[in-house]
Amino acid sequence: MADSPVLRSGFAAPSTPTLRTRRARWKDGRLLLGVLLVAVTALAGAKLLAAADDTTAIWAVKRDLPIGSTLTGDDLTTVNVRFTSDDAAKQYVAADADLTGLILTRPISKGEFVPRQAATTKSDSERTELPLSITTGRLPSDTAVGDHVDVWVIPKDQPAQRLWNEVRVVQIDTVKGVAASSSRRQVLIALGTKDANRLSAALPLISTGETVLVRRGR
Numbered sequence: 001m002a003d004s005p006v007l008r009s010g011f012a013a014p015s016t017p018t019l020r021t022r023r024a025r026w027k028d029g030r031l032l033l034g035v036l037l038v039a040v041t042a043l044a045g046a047k048l049l050a051a052a053d054d055t056t057a058i059w060a061v062k063r064d065l066p067i068g069s070t071l072t073g074d075d076l077t078t079v080n081v082r083f084t085s086d087d088a089a090k091q092y093v094a095a096d097a098d099l100t101g102l103i104l105t106r107p108i109s110k111g112e113f114v115p116r117q118a119a120t121t122k123s124d125s126e127r128t129e130l131p132l133s134i135t136t137g138r139l140p141s142d143t144a145v146g147d148h149v150d151v152w153v154i155p156k157d158q159p160a161q162r163l164w165n166e167v168r169v170v171q172i173d174t175v176k177g178v179a180a181s182s183s184r185r186q187v188l189i190a191l192g193t194k195d196a197n198r199l200s201a202a203l204p205l206i207s208t209g210e211t212v213l214v215r216r217g218r
Contacts (some may be wrong), residue, residue: 054082055080055081055082056080056081056082056083056089056094057078057079057080057081057094057095057096058078058079058081058089058092058093058094058095058113058114059076059077059078059092059093059094059095059097059099059113059114060076060077060078060079060111060112060113060114061075061076061077061108061109061110061111061112061114062074062075062076062077062110063075063110064107064108064109064110065104065107065108066104066107067104067105067106067107068103068104069103069104070101070102070103070122071099071100071101071102071103071104071119072100073100076099076114078095079113081113090116091115091116092113092114092115092116093113093114093115093116093119099114099119101121101122102119102120102121103119103120103121103122104118104119105117105118105119105120106118124190126192126193127190127191127192127196128190128191128192128193128195128196128199129170129188129189129190129191130188130189130191130199131186131187131188132151132186132187132188132189132206132211132213133184133185133186133187133211134184134185134186134187134211134212134213135184135185135210136183136184136185138210138211138212138213139185139187139212139213139215140213140215143169143172143185143187143213143215144169144172145169145170145171145172146168146169147168147169147215147216148166148167148168148169148215148216149166149167149169149189149213149214149215149216150162150164150165150166150167150213150214150216151163151164151167151189151211151212151213152211152212152213152214153202153205153206153209153210153211153212154209154210154212155205155208155209156208156209158209160212161205163198163202163205163206164189164191164195164198164202166216167189167190167191167195168189168190169187169188169189169190170188170189170190171187171188172185172186172187172188173185173186187213
C-alpha cells in the first residue's frame with residue numbers, strides 16, 4: 001500500500017521556543033549579586049583596616065619603678081592603644097615625647113602607661129611649694145598657672161618688702177570666706193633651693209602682713 005502523500009504547504013514547522021534569553025538574564029543577575037558582595041566585603045575590610053590604624057603610640061614601663069626613679073631608655077617601651085576619646089589619650093605621654101632623665105613623682109607598675117603628671121624635671125622635683133592665702137585685689141584677677149610673679153609682703157606699720165623674684169605659680173584656687181568681702185585666693189608657688197633658704201625669714205612677715213603678687217610680663 002502506497003504511503004500517503006505528504007502535504008507541503010511551503011511553511012516550515014514551528015520550532016520549540018528557546019530559553020537562551022531568559023537564562024542569560026538570570027546569569028546577569030547572579031553576576032551583579034556577586035559584584036555587590038565583593039564590593040561590600042572590600043568596604044568592610046577597608047573599615048577594619050582603618051580602625052586597626054586608629055591607635056595612639058604612648059609610653060609604658062617595662063618594670064616596676066618606685067617614686068624618685070630617673071627614667072632611662074631601658075625603662076620604657078612603646079605601645080599602640082585605641083582610646084575611646086581624645087581626652088583619654090591626653091592623660092598619657094605620647095611616644096614622641098622624650099622622657100629620658102625625668103624623675104617619677106609617683107610609683108609606676110610594670111606594663112602601666114606613663115601618666116602625664118607622673119614625671120618631672122630634676123629642678124622641679126627639688127622645688128619647695130609654698131601656699132599663700134591672698135586677699136582678692138592683691139593679685140591680678142586673671143593670675144593663672146605658669147605665671148611668674150614677684151611676692152611682696154606689707155607688714156603692719158612697716159614698709160612693703162619683696163620676698164621673692166619671678167617665682168612660678170603652680171596652682172591657684174578661689175577660697176570664699178563667710179562674707180563676700182573676705183573672698184581670698186589660694187595660690188601655690190614653687191621655690192627653688194635658693195629661694196627656699198629664705199623661708200625662715202619670710203614666714204613671720206607673711207603671717208603678720210598682707211601678701212601681694214606682682215606678675216611679670218607673660
